[in-house]
Amino acid sequence: MTIEQIELRKMLTQMLADNGINRETIVDFVKGIVEEKVEKAIYRTVHEVDIDGMVRGTVRETTKRALQEEVSKKVRATLSSVSISLECHEVPKQREVDVLRQQVESLMAERDRLLRQAEASARTK
Secondary structure, eight states, rough: OOHHHHHHHHHHEEEEEEEEOHHHHHHHHHHHHHHHHHHHHHHHHHSSOOOOHHHHHHHHHHHHHHHHHHHHHHHHHHHHHOOOOOOOOOOOOOHHHHHHHHHHHHHHHHHHHHHHHHHHHHHOO
């Protein structure tokens, strides 16, 4: 420390002492200010946070997820119970077999598309 800094420190200490301020009173003063600021920050945080909005959002998301799962289960159960049976009264020609295979594949693709569409629709609701 330089001589000027030491002198300045002595002068400040004397000025504070003349006004009844010492290390102990400064500590109490700072604690009081910090506590006040913390209380204000807590009050502001509690009153600025939209608890109702948070609860509403959580309920909406939970309901949406539950609804999606339930719709998905019902759609899968319904579509999985659909069966296609073919009766053959005469030996089909290869061309007819190919046409039937394409029709079955087309029906299966349509079923899958409808299932995805129903799941997507359930997700958006």
